[in-house]
Amino acid sequence: MDIAAHKPVLLNECVEGLNIRPEGTYVDGTLGRGGHSEAIAGRLTTGRLIGIDRDLAAIDEAGELLRPLAEKVELVHGNFRDIGSILDGLGIDRVDGMLFDLGVSSPQLDDVGRGFSYRTDAPLDMRMDQTASLTAFDVVNGWDEAELRRIFFEYGEERYSARVASAIAREREKRPVKTTLELVDIIKSAMPASALREKQHPAKRCFQAIRIAVNDELGALREMLDAAMERLSPGGRIAVISFHSLEDRIVKTAIRARENGCTCPPEFPVCVCGFKQTMKSVTRKPVTPGKEELERNPRSRSAKLRIAERI
């Protein structure tokens, strides 16, 4: 397997940007195979790192990698949207830094049985957390045609969302759509020949949309941002790497809202809105991978890193 493909995205930028204090408490909310965690924990002396992932396989795999750092690391199987209660459960009030590297991991994509890939046949699953109940099968076979059209359009920015949704609705009348490649065929059948010749795989956008829906990725991101920024200590930083514009917009908006503070009109003599400035941006523009990283790791292509600091 290609080692370079698994190099953590924007690793130096994250570690530098978090301004790690060796005695601080840190959270890696998207442990994955533990690449970022290893670098963060490696900088700690008396500090600790809480690693969270909703995928049990990630907890197991990262546990192996982080074994030499085990004294400083605590791993939790959970959803980062529950960051508040996860920290409560560990008796932690404030943290000095948090990292969230969104999206799917290489091991998830490469594990053919999990159904994330449109290139290999597998049952329609796509759950990041295999203990969760909603699967891609449920979405594809159970959601209304209108709802499918909406997610393909909103989460996939799919131009042919209506045609694809209608093709699925027609096919599943005959028999349930069971596998990834059955779904790929239906998606392709709904697209004009010109779309099939494009560089991007024709099923890429719809697969992304279904994955986002199955895992409620945007809902989890919004809830996490609200809860996470509340738990930072003054000077503590949050770093978020996103992989598509929907995510980046949510991250940007959440930071902006806390950066702007008071929204009262300038002519008001005193503030009546009560909004306080609680965060400031560290990165005014999102940080993107340099040329060298792009060459080494094509998966970093769409990565955008934003960092903000609690004041």
Ligand SMILES: C[S@@+](CC[C@H](N)C(=O)[O-])C[C@H]1O[C@@H](n2cnc3c(N)ncnc32)[C@H](O)[C@@H]1O
């Ligand atoms: C891109 S990978 C992280 C890779 C990791 N930074 C590394 O260096 O190996 C994203 C991980 O976040 C996890 N994840 C995604 N959404 C999550 C959520 N809401 N709560 C917890 N984990 C989540 C996925 O299961 C996946 O393992």
Ligand SMILES: [Zn+2]
């Ligand atoms: Zn005000």
